[in-house]
Amino acid sequence: MAENPDDVLHVEGGKPLAGTIKVRGAKNFVSKAMVAALLAPGKSVLKNVPEIRDVHVVSDLLRLHGVDVDVDGEKGIVTIDASHVQLADVADVDTLSGSSRIPILFSGPLVHRLGEAFIPALGGCAIGGRPIDFHLETLRKLGATVDKEHKDGIHITAPNGLHGAKIHLPYPSVGATEQTLLAAVLAEGKTELSGAATEPEIMDLVCVLQKMGAIISVDVDRTFRIEGVKELQGYTHTSLTDRIEAASWASAALATHGDIFVKGATQPEMITFLNVFRKVGGKFEVTDKGIRFWHPGGDLKPVAIETDVHPGFMTDWQQPLVVALTQANGLSIVHETVYENRFGFTKPLVEMGATIQLYRECLGSLPCRFRQRNYKHSAVIFGPTPLTGRDIDVPDLRGGFSHLIAALAASGPSDVHGISLIDRGYADFRGKLEALGADFD
Numbered sequence: 001m002a003e004n005p006d007d008v009l010h011v012e013g014g015k016p017l018a019g020t021i022k023v024r025g026a027k028n029f030v031s032k033a034m035v036a037a038l039l040a041p042g043k044s045v046l047k048n049v050p051e052i053r054d055v056h057v058v059s060d061l062l063r064l065h066g067v068d069v070d071v072d073g074e075k076g077i078v079t080i081d082a083s084h085v086q087l088a089d090v091a092d093v094d095t096l097s098g099s100s101r102i103p104i105l106f107s108g109p110l111v112h113r114l115g116e117a118f119i120p121a122l123g124g125c126a127i128g129g130r131p132i133d134f135h136l137e138t139l140r141k142l143g144a145t146v147d148k149e150h151k152d153g154i155h156i157t158a159p160n161g162l163h164g165a166k167i168h169l170p171y172p173s174v175g176a177t178e179q180t181l182l183a184a185v186l187a188e189g190k191t192e193l194s195g196a197a198t199e200p201e202i203m204d205l206v207c208v209l210q211k212m213g214a215i216i217s218v219d220v221d222r223t224f225r226i227e228g229v230k231e232l233q234g235y236t237h238t239s240l241t242d243r244i245e246a247a248s249w250a251s252a253a254l255a256t257h258g259d260i261f262v263k264g265a266t267q268p269e270m271i272t273f274l275n276v277f278r279k280v281g282g283k284f285e286v287t288d289k290g291i292r293f294w295h296p297g298g299d300l301k302p303v304a305i306e307t308d309v310h311p312g313f314m315t316d317w318q319q320p321l322v323v324a325l326t327q328a329n330g331l332s333i334v335h336e337t338v339y340e341n342r343f344g345f346t347k348p349l350v351e352m353g354a355t356i357q358l359y360r361e362c363l364g365s366l367p368c369r370f371r372q373r374n375y376k377h378s379a380v381i382f383g384p385t386p387l388t389g390r391d392i393d394v395p396d397l398r399g400g401f402s403h404l405i406a407a408l409a410a411s412g413p414s415d416v417h418g419i420s421l422i423d424r425g426y427a428d429f430r431g432k433l434e435a436l437g438a439d440f441d
């Protein structure tokens with residue numbers, strides 16, 4: 001098939017990115033808050049919504065289920081009226097769902113509203129196997145019947161309704177934690193969820209659910225306690241800022257010797273990133289309106305980091321930062337402990353001149369789940385190495401943004417193919433690149 005010319009960005013690298021950009025709400029929260037609206041037969045209003053593809057995918061999925069959704073992209077306001085909900089045509093859902101992992105979170109709300117749900121084909125970034133066993137086990141524990149043999153896909157029903165249960169997650173999965181919260185808030189009785197994830201985006205979802213009438217508490221040991229209520233109402237909520245997008249632009253500032261003020265960026269959700277940014281030699285200044293990130297000149301310093309669940313260093317921060325680490329003076333180590341296959345994006349970086357070696361061993365303070373499982377999940381980066389522009393194919397969302405940063409930092413031209421994948425999580429990145437003085441077309 002012929003390539004769509006809009007899907008290729010021609011970049012002339014070697015120019016520092018400098019200027020101001022605005023980052024809106026978090027991709028990994030907004031989509032879940034939109035699903036939460038399904039739980040109440042009324043109107044919900046979500047503000048600070050970014051214009052990203054995932055928002056449109058979830059809007060369309062809601063519409064397929066008979067829900068009214070109005071997206072005001074300019075103002076960043078999504079209004080959802082879930083007074084009417086119906087079962088969608090599975091084939092229609094399948095054509096949409098393959099680009100996002102959100103459809104699995106429709107399960108609990110649809111079972112509450114309609115008594116049944118189908119889990120369609122799921123998308124999301126190809127950075128590991130991404131199984132859904134915890135999700136299915138959670139739904140089963142809450143009383144759902146999971147039929148994997150149904151002709152239309154995985155069919156979830158709850159002949160006796162959903163009821164509270166004691167659930168323990170073998171790993172603090174973000175999605176499975178959200179699955180449990182969305183299913184347990186209207187289940188009869190109490191649910192205890194231990195071993196849960198507590199990412200800021202999850203806590204903002206808890207805020208939304210609490211506004212809707214849910215009773216949810218969280219203990220210091222990452223245990224959620226949910227007391228089921230009989231009904232919920234719509235909400236009005238302003239999303240927290242996208243800390244992944246903010247960190248991605250911060251890494252772009254470092255890699256290109258630039259100076260970027262990220263309006264809307266907030267410190268509390270970024271403390272771990274900011275510590276690493278400072279150790280690498282980047283400068284930042286937190287203000288009431290956002291955070292300014294810049295390269296102060298001189299050498300960047302190498303670091304050793306391990307990705308982890310919150311409050312650890314986010315896996316989604318890792319890929320853009322690796323590009324900046326190719327410019328640090330010495331050996332940096334990144335131990336990826338969340339996904340088994342998140343270093344595929346380093347191959348094009350090596351072809352551009354970076355020195356990056358991947359290892360199957362756990363190069364970190366503790367062995368992780370991927371120890372002795374044959375996954376190259378540790379990276380050693382030796383720098384500084386000059387990067388030279390080339391043709392690059394975008395592999396996934398963050399990997400794609402990293403390639404874009406590499407092209408901007410490199411000397412000479414690059415053609416970045418498959419660029420529309422980046423629209424999944426980076427709102428108007430072309431407009432932002434323009435505002436930062438990047439040379440591209």
Ligand SMILES: CC(=O)N[C@H]1[C@@H](OP(=O)(O)OP(=O)(O)OC[C@H]2O[C@@H](n3ccc(=O)[nH]c3=O)[C@H](O)[C@@H]2O)O[C@H](CO)[C@@H](O)[C@@H]1O
Nearest residue numbers: 028130131132133134135172173174175176315316338339
């Ligand atoms: C839309 C969204 O919010 N995506 C984020 C979410 O993804 P997502 O919610 O898919 O990520 P999870 O936290 O669930 O996955 C973490 C790990 O748990 C494993 N796992 C997960 C579920 C399951 O049933 N079985 C299982 O083994 C996964 O394979 C992975 O190794 O959290 C990730 C970790 O912060 C982020 O990188 C993603 O950006």
Ligand SMILES: C=C(OP(=O)(O)O)C(=O)O
Nearest residue numbers: 101124125316397398425
């Ligand atoms: C992995 C990511 O997203 P998703 O879970 O939607 O694939 C991401 O945002 O980096």
